[in-house]
Amino acid sequence: MAAFLWGVFPYLAISCLVIGSVWRRVTRPLGWSAKSSEFFEKRWLSLASPLFHWGILCVLAGHVAGLLVPIGVYHALGVSDEVYHAFAMWAGGVAGLAASIGILLLGVRRAGVVRVRVNSTVGDWVALALLAAVVWTGTAMTIGYNAGFGPYEYRTTVGPWLRSVLALHPDVARMSGVPGLLQLHVILSFALFAATPFTRLVHVWSAPLRYPARSPILYRTRRHPSTGA
Amino acid sequence: MNVKAQIAMVMNLDKCIGCHTCSVTCKNTWTNRPGVEYAWFNNVETRPGPGYPNRWEDQEKYRGGWVKTGGTLRLRAGGAWSRLAHIFHNPDLPVLDDYYEPWTYDYENLLTSPEVPHQPVARPRSAVTGRPMDRPESGPNWDDDLAGGSETAAQDPNIDPLAVEIQLAYEQTFLMYLPRICEHCLNPACVAACPAGAIYKRDEDGIVLVDQEACRGWRFCVSACPYKKVYFNWRTHKAEKCHFCYPRIEAGLPTVCSETCVGRIRYLGPILYDADKVREAASVDREEELYEAQLGVFLNPHDPQVQAAARQAGISEAWIRAAQRSPVYRMAVEWKVALPLHPEYRTLPMVWYVPPLSPLLAGMDETEDIVDRVNRMRIPVEYLASILSAGDTAVIRRALLRLAAVRAWSRRVQLAEGGGAEIARAVGLTEQDLADMARMFAVSKYDERFVIPTADRNQANPAVQGGCSLDGIAPPEGRVSHASR
Numbered sequence: 001m002a003a004f005l006w007g008v009f010p011y012l013a014i015s016c017l018v019i020g021s022v023w024r025r026v027t028r029p030l031g032w033s034a035k036s037s038e039f040f041e042k043r044w045l046s047l048a049s050p051l052f053h054w055g056i057l058c059v060l061a062g063h064v065a066g067l068l069v070p071i072g073v074y075h076a077l078g079v080s081d082e083v084y085h086a087f088a089m090w091a092g093g094v095a096g097l098a099a100s101i102g103i104l105l106l107g108v109r110r111a112g113v114v115r116v117r118v119n120s121t122v123g124d125w126v127a128l129a130l131l132a133a134v135v136w137t138g139t140a141m142t143i144g145y146n147a148g149f150g151p152y153e154y155r156t157t158v159g160p161w162l163r164s165v166l167a168l169h170p171d172v173a174r175m176s177g178v179p180g181l182l183q184l185h186v187i188l189s190f191a192l193f194a195a196t197p198f199t200r201l202v203h204v205w206s207a208p209l210r211y212p213a214r215s216p217i218l219y220r221t222r223r224h225p226s227t228g229a
Numbered sequence: 230m231n232v233k234a235q236i237a238m239v240m241n242l243d244k245c246i247g248c249h250t251c252s253v254t255c256k257n258t259w260t261n262r263p264g265v266e267y268a269w270f271n272n273v274e275t276r277p278g279p280g281y282p283n284r285w286e287d288q289e290k291y292r293g294g295w296v297k298t299g300g301t302l303r304l305r306a307g308g309a310w311s312r313l314a315h316i317f318h319n320p321d322l323p324v325l326d327d328y329y330e331p332w333t334y335d336y337e338n339l340l341t342s343p344e345v346p347h348q349p350v351a352r353p354r355s356a357v358t359g360r361p362m363d364r365p366e367s368g369p370n371w372d373d374d375l376a377g378g379s380e381t382a383a384q385d386p387n388i389d390p391l392a393v394e395i396q397l398a399y400e401q402t403f404l405m406y407l408p409r410i411c412e413h414c415l416n417p418a419c420v421a422a423c424p425a426g427a428i429y430k431r432d433e434d435g436i437v438l439v440d441q442e443a444c445r446g447w448r449f450c451v452s453a454c455p456y457k458k459v460y461f462n463w464r465t466h467k468a469e470k471c472h473f474c475y476p477r478i479e480a481g482l483p484t485v486c487s488e489t490c491v492g493r494i495r496y497l498g499p500i501l502y503d504a505d506k507v508r509e510a511a512s513v514d515r516e517e518e519l520y521e522a523q524l525g526v527f528l529n530p531h532d533p534q535v536q537a538a539a540r541q542a543g544i545s546e547a548w549i550r551a552a553q554r555s556p557v558y559r560m561a562v563e564w565k566v567a568l569p570l571h572p573e574y575r576t577l578p579m580v581w582y583v584p585p586l587s588p589l590l591a592g593m594d595e596t597e598d599i600v601d602r603v604n605r606m607r608i609p610v611e612y613l614a615s616i617l618s619a620g621d622t623a624v625i626r627r628a629l630l631r632l633a634a635v636r637a638w639s640r641r642v643q644l645a646e647g648g649g650a651e652i653a654r655a656v657g658l659t660e661q662d663l664a665d666m667a668r669m670f671a672v673s674k675y676d677e678r679f680v681i682p683t684a685d686r687n688q689a690n691p692a693v694q695g696g697c698s699l700d701g702i703a704p705p706e707g708r709v710s711h712a713s714r
Contacts, residue, residue: 033466038322038358040463046318053317115325118358119463152277170693206445208316208424212309216421217507221432222684223543 005187006161007170011049013190020197021205035124035200040115048109052102058095061139067162071155078087087153089142096139103132127199130192137185144179152179231504232528232535234544235415235435235579236478236497236681237287237557238487239567240408241670242585243632244494247374247406249273251486251495255410258474258485264464266331266356269369270471271457271486273408277385277612278372280407282327285457286386286571292321292453294418294574302512302575304453312449321452325463327365331356357463375404387400387615403607405585408494411458411471412570412578413437415526416511419470421455428468433684434499435579436473444468453712455574481682487679498555499538499548500579500682511575516619519572526577527562532557536704551682553565556669557581564658566628573619582609583670584609584613584628597653599633631656635670638663640702 025032066088074084105127110116114149146154161174175183196202254270288294291304306321332349342349350510353362366633372381382388382402413430420428427443428450430436431608439450439459444467450459451468459470474484477625482488487495503526510522528535530552539549560567560583566579587608603626609631610622618624633668634656638649653660669677 029442030467031464033444036446036448036461037463037468038319038448039324039461042318042322046320049317107397112358114358118360133522172311203445206425208426208445208447209311211313211424211426214426217416218429219432219504220418220429223432 003172004174005183006165006172006175009187010165010170010190013194017196020194021202024123024197024202031208033200034203034206037110037116037119041109041113042076044105044109044113050101050102051098052106054137055095055097055102057098059092059099059135061179062095066092066155067159070163071153071159073119074155081151081153082191083202084155085146089146089151093143093144093146096142097137099135100132100139103128103135107132123199126195130188130195131201134185134188134192137181137188141179141182141185145179152182154178154182158182230528230538231534232501232539232544233432233435233504234499234501234539234548235413235542236473236613237413237435237500237555237561237579237581238410238484239557239560239581239583241494241496241583242405242407243583244492245273245406245408245585246492247275248271248491249370250491251408251462252369254485254489255471259472260469262464262471263356264462265460265469267325267328268460268462268469270458270460271408271410272369273406274374275370275373276405276407276616277382277388277403278377279374279381279384279386281369282323283367284384284386286455288455288574290321291323291452291455293457294571294576295416295454297512297514297575299594302508304418305455306422306449306453309424311633312422316424316447318447318454322448322461323451323457326367328361329369329371330365332362335361343430349680351707375402376569387612397705401607403587403609403612405587405608406581407582408486409456409458409570410484410580411473412456412576412580413473414579415504415507415523415577416575418453418576419450419459419468422449423447424449428459432477434473434475434478436475436478437469437470438472438475439468441465441467455503455571455576456578471632478681479684481681483679483681485574493678496556496560496673496678498557499530499551499552500555500558500561501530501535501544501552503528506628507577510579516573517621518658519575520569520618520621520624523569523572523577524562527558528673529562530558545682548670548685554680555633556673556678557681559665560667564631564662565624566666568617568624568628570617572617582617583632584617586629586632599630599637599655603629603633613637627656631658631666632670634658635666639671640668658687 001147110120110124110128141152157178159173161171164174175186196204251271252269260266260268260269269281272281275689280286284290288305294305296305307350332353332355334353336351338349340352353365354360355362361384371377375382380503401649413435414437417428417430417437420430420437425443427440427445429438429440431438446461446466446468448461448468451457451461459468461467462469470502477484483495485496487497506526510526511519513519513522528539530536530539530549536549540546557567561570561581567576567583569581571578585608587606606629610625611620613625614620614622638652638660641647641649641652649660649663653663
């Protein structure tokens, strides 16, 4: 079971994410969008959406810092474990709370505003539920576990495991002693990755980061590029 | 000189009877689909009035178009970085209720109702939620023909600054129709605001299109367009807009709204322009200068140097000849009776308007001087100037005078009264101009009103164009697959 959860399932999920995204982009490009419902309701959205999105972006940065950067780097830089965990709890806690409240409000809005609810698909609800589950378990881990049992040193367990997964040599044993809440968070996260290509979440691949660098007015020509300017 | 061509439009408001045929034929052709029931690529507004969507000209609210601040031109809603900062919630986006909640009726109930004491009714039902609506409270042209009286007329954003001068008392009231489509601007704010780079202007004919495969539904085009002529399809979650009936234009046919116009108020023809001068023209200091600046971007198709540069740019002889015959060029540039809609938005719009004379001169004292008559027009010149010339009344007055002169001149010629040359001189035109104007406005035939060279197919490659905006959303019957094509 452990071998499947920590050695096979992540690869299934990532494969699903990559192949599914490419498949959808190629076969159904017209359906690829941010799927905004702001046109129906913008007061709740003006609070909930920025709260969730900025929160989750900060959380993402925190995961890079906590999971992909080895603990040795922090030690080499002279960052003590106490300082690291205090910062991780406060910054991560605030970002996680923002995302948690944001996704809650987004859910209440989707259920409560008739125009939005009627025009919601199963995929929208699945994405919302998975995101809420991931964000809430993660925030509970960051704030609740820290407060109840003290900081958990994931930099020697989940971090190395994740890097071993990415290096295609999964070190399953690293996950054996990890608290159940955190294990659940990891599994839900990979389930979320797997579901992404089939939901509105595909818009994460469309972040328009090149936009500020481009010319404001765009022309296109009907002519064939090879036969005329 | 970077010559590009555009099929531009002029609408002669003097002849618009407000029948909405353009709106209905456009809707039947392009937007009778789920998701865009509320969207009218072409709509006709009664002015003064709030317009559609509600108070679209209120740029304090929607923050559309461009402004010049600190010597540089930028979108009123802010630069590219500010847009990315607001990507999770666009504060300027109009919502459905700013347009109206579209509905249909339970017609079936009329046929299937059992025998009941009272006549069965067809209840209105929302097209968005599918639920019954007890009382539709707004719709397109809710205030048609000043139906809302001084209540809705006073909501006209153009009235605000003129409140003192414009009387809405019944005895002094005035009315005009304003048919509106996408302006297919030379400096389109929607294009600049699109984070995905999905909106573009076509080199060959200036038509501004949304690439449906590239659109990610960020919605900034909707708020950035100061004319509110980009619509959000709530079903496909992508932007859609008037595409100037490009499949028809490519085939040399007029747009559906032009083709079906009962009053024959619409004119189509190519304009050659210098793409290198667009930004400079949009950046002039004073808003009143924008009209002249835009005229400065247009190129004279009779000038051999322009023709040579056009050929260099790959513009065909057919297009150059069409540009010389273009009714739009004659009305906008040679006679200066057609004017841009809200030039102060700095988008350099390409659908222009001949201002309406009101009332018709026939009802006025024939012996009175035409200048006096134009000054006594019922629609205040200031109101027209607020819509068509960024407040410059001299531009409006010149156009109205020339329109009045055509009538006065024609009358004298018809009745052999003489004195036609005087009239022409008084308004700064020749008698030939007045004769041409009389023909253009009154009797011009299909091929004079619509001068549309067919698109050059020799070099066309549909593959680089992106799909037709309706493909996949509403596949036409009998559609052939790419493989079998």
